[in-house]
Amino acid sequence: LYRILHAEHPRTGDAWCIYPTYDFAHGQSDAVEHITHSLCTLEFEAHRPLYDWLVEHLPVPSTPRQIEFARFNLSYTVLSKRRLLKLVEGGHVNGWDDPRMPTLSGLRRRGYPAAAIRDCAERSGVAKRDSMVDLAFLEHCVRTELNQTSERRMGVLRPLKVVIENYPEDQVEELEAVNNPEDAGAGTRTVPFSRQLFIERGDFMEDPPKKFFRLAPGREVRLRYAYFITCREVIKNADGEVVELRCTYDPETRGGDAPDGRKVKATLHWVSAPHAACAEVRL
Template identity: 45%
Template sequence: MNNNKPNTTNFIKKLINKDLLLNKYKIINTRFPPEPNGHIHLGHAKAICLNFGIAETYKGVCNLRFDDTNPTEEAIEYVKSIKKNINWLGFKWNERAHYSSNYFDKLYSYAIDLIKKGLAYVDNLSHNAIKLFRGTLKSPGKSSPYRNRNIKESLILFTKMKAGKANEGKACLRVKINMTSPNITMRDPILYRIKYIKHYHTGNKWCIYPMYDFTHCISDAIEKITHSLCTLEFQDNKQLYIWLLNNINFDIQPKQYEFSRLAVEYNITSKRKLNILIKGHIADGWKDPRILTLSGLRRKGYTAKSIREFCKRVNVTRQNSNIELNVLEACIREELNENTIRIMAVVNPIKIIIINISKTHKELINIYNHPTKPELGNRELVFSKEIYIDKNDFRETPHKQYKRLALGKEVRLRNAYIIKAEAIEKDIKKEVTNIYCTYDSYTLNKKPLDNRHIKGVIHWVSSKDCIKAEFRIYDKLFNIKDPNASIGFLNYISTKSLVIYKGLIEAYILKAKLGESLQVEREGYYCVRGICYSKINIVLNRIVTLKHSLRFPPNKS
């Protein structure tokens, strides 16, 4: 895959172009039909960009329609989050939002018509018996003993089902097609089942609810959708989609086209599996930054622009593939590299004491906020007797290739002076607590006067100009590339998907806004997720590492 060349013409657009040349449609109508049983994820973002993008390209319309036919898991909070995330991505649906539940009366009347035509019947087999009678890919199904129930009796029983006079699981409505079809979906699929659960949108009006396959094609037809775009797992349902529309006799019939689902390495993009992670308290709800829900990505610090760019770079094809995680990370990294202010922080601090300056020394060093964009302004660093560096940037006994601070060795402080480690102080555990250094006062952003070669540059903060901060280091939730393919995917949860450090950051952070992104030099890009001025408590989420950089030591907080 060429990650730098977004796909501009996919096979779906080619089909639409052909349809327009043949004058099949005057206007292109698409739809995005999420089920409100959780927050939408990156896979949904691909479908959103495709459906709304096609409507924009061809000056058509795209409907937002909630597929709310299963009240068991659906809730108004999910409706709100879906709307919020679609708007955040930068898309607007046609007029008001639609709901499949708004069509329940029409769907019921169409079901009655199918019974009257002898094409549907009430079945009293149990759920397990229906599954058993349906057969397998290798063996044909066999007819239910209720399949030839007369039309009048099915009408009476279906009316009783609607009136709440039948027990849940004891009756359902099935369509009569072909129990020996090689496509199992066509072996008398269920149209309606009984559920005595209050619906978030219709309340207690209904106790029978239509199945997705019955609802979806009819909703498309009612809304005059021209191109019904769905993922490949629905290709076996396409035959039923067409059969139902033909037998309900709609004048204008939508066409279903399938494209591949989105899968990203080291991640789960199945709402069912995400729900398992959340209910098992492995993920901290739908907004956990370690999962690929849009809410989680937003909380982590991803932007709408970066998500749209990612969706452009991922081809819309019929070939399933597992997209490399670095494709997603490259999109946000490229955007942030262009427009984020650079700031210094020490995640794992150790104190440096400059022995050849006084305690009252406080020197201001003016630096740019971005190396190539002076329009982003500048700021002042404080250079003082006591500063902090990262513990990883000091070695008591370094190897030959070590280019940072070591006893008797020199290193440059970023945007400041060259320092030399002269001595160290240790605690009772024999761990280094203080490093005593000298600094060369003639080397402020300059080479030494004797032209000695200094290889290393490290970041730092001043004790007189830093505040405490919490750094949340998010990494891959899974330690295998394709957890989607594993039945036991829960066995591959990484123990290092979140590591929290208590460190120090420049006081300049107090000028940042909640949700603002910054580059912490040499460490990565971070999003400001918490600012409490009274307690000086700063919380930063790592969005993504710098390219080819992962500086943090193993799990330690």
């Protein structure tokens, strides 16, 4: 219940040599602070009889109760503070709030909403038996929360230039885009549309396989909130890399629908090249 150590203490010097153990101090500290329920992980279950005995037989002002529950374990994730401390002290990560760390501050920097973490914990529940929560389930909760609350924006990570040959060179249109299709109250915004655009490089293939429905030579696709475009020409550099696409657009399809009812199998996100803003993206 206590240790005797004849050594100088940094605060009290050599005035005291008896130091209580965790078991001796736990219940009394809770009682003095008027804690009603002390929640511990399962490894403290064997300590509960001693916790209860000391609270019952010592002159403390209240009677707290210890309750044990299983740890929250994530698959493929190290949650031990002792092991995470080695990563921090060894310089393998940039502190406790490094986005790679499974800490609350790290998850915050990674973009995980607090509501998604709470939702995952609530849906996983409290149990008496150790279990493992799949990391994919946490990510599912994050996607669900972001899908309901986040405003949409368009961006491209690996830009490929698109020139719409039959669009006026000096014309810029302001097209209406929905902020959040899951929340009508989020309203709309306007996005500029011009003759030169950027699309994602992965959204084009010069020789597409059978089930590739995005842009290819001679194929028509929809630009989100904008028009139908058709790829007419592929321009390459000296190394044979595709650097630009020459396309045409159908001015009757503004907003993404064709008056004649024809359908396309793919919708691409895009940004207007003259209005694009550079951004740092951490993946």
